[in-house]
Amino acid sequence: MKFSTFHLFHQFAGQTAREVYDYQLEVVELLEELGFDGVWIAEHHFRDYGVVPNVFTLLSNLAARTERLRLGTGIVVLPLHNPIHVAEEAAMVDLLSGGRLQLGIGRGYQSAEFENFGLDLAEARDRFDECLDMIVGLWTQEPFEYKGRFHKTTHPLTLMPKPVQRPHPPLHVAAVSPETVERYAARGLPILADPAAPFKKIAEAARTWHATAAAHGVDTAGAELVASRSVYVAPTAEQARADQARFEAGFDRSRIFNAASAPIDPATGRAAKGFEFYQDRYLKGGSVDNEFRWNQLEVIGDPERVIGQIAAIREMGFTNLMCDFGSTRPLPLDEMRRVLRFFAAEVMPAFR
Secondary structure, X not given: OEEEEEEOOOOOOOOOHHHHHHHHHHHHHHHHHHOOOEEEEOOOOOOOOOOOOOHHHHHHHHHHHOOOOEEEEEEEEHHHOOHHHHXXXXXXXXXXXXXXXXXXXXXXXXXXXXXXXXXXXXHHHHHHHHHHHHHXXXXXXXXXXXXXXXXXXXOOEOOOOOOXXXXXXOEEEEEOOHHHHHHHHOOOOOEEEOOOOOHHHHHHXXXXXXXXXXHOOOOOOOOOOEEEEEEEEOOOHHHHHXXXXXXXXXXXXXXXXXXXXXXXXXOXXXXXXOOHHHOOOOOOOOOOOHHHHHHHHXXXXXXXXXXXXXXXXXXXXXXXEEEEOOOOOXXXXXXXXXXXXXXXXXXXXXXX
């Protein structure tokens, strides 16, 4: 099992954007020291929910600060971008980092982001597929030509520079709906499993991915499926439970689960075309009680319990645990350091 971490760059009340960056950069440098395998940085726009509008700029900074960590985009919202720019910027980060880029990609879902870029959310899937085809083509074909509904090349293109990794950096598709799991398993693209789905749902997603990939002749040996979970380990289960209650009591869920975050068509007030699976998901408030979080959603407890949960996730077919140690929890930096050091000392050795 590999251990990576998720970084939303959420801006809490009273923080400046620069303070958010400084905090997270210190955390990433500690992760390398502690032996974590990689980091994943989220892209968001127009809100303090996440203040990294260009993931590649941030990863270029991290490439200079680290030597070993894999540098992941978690995720690039492809429909919001020109795919040529994505292919170029990703190749540049891969080159600067010595071949450490992992490209997590997705079609997005937040209506506010699409509206402010002047895009129709109902076109997200088709735009995503065109972008994906162009990026892979630019990395692997020379010269490259393309003509699609949304994008085309006027002349044959040769990408400069090329990525270090061959045939290209590893790709991972964010998968919430069963349709997405099956669609990209057929192409052999590993998934980043839904962080808000309970354990039984991500287990089902992994089974579906492997079965679909095999049915389409994909060699699944060595495929790196990524499970994203909220993670917290304390010396005792009692302390972990108490801390979980403290975190939840201080967390305003409406900052995440709201109309701006929902994939809603403004003309109908319902889920946009292609996002029917999401209907009401981001409007119900996302309220789950602590018992549900403890038993079905989070990797949390004392070291023994957490090790057991991670072993179960590995048995599901995941080989990389993307740990969210508090992207929406306002932990002081010293407390975050203690959490990370304790996890690295008490949990990670069981899987090395």
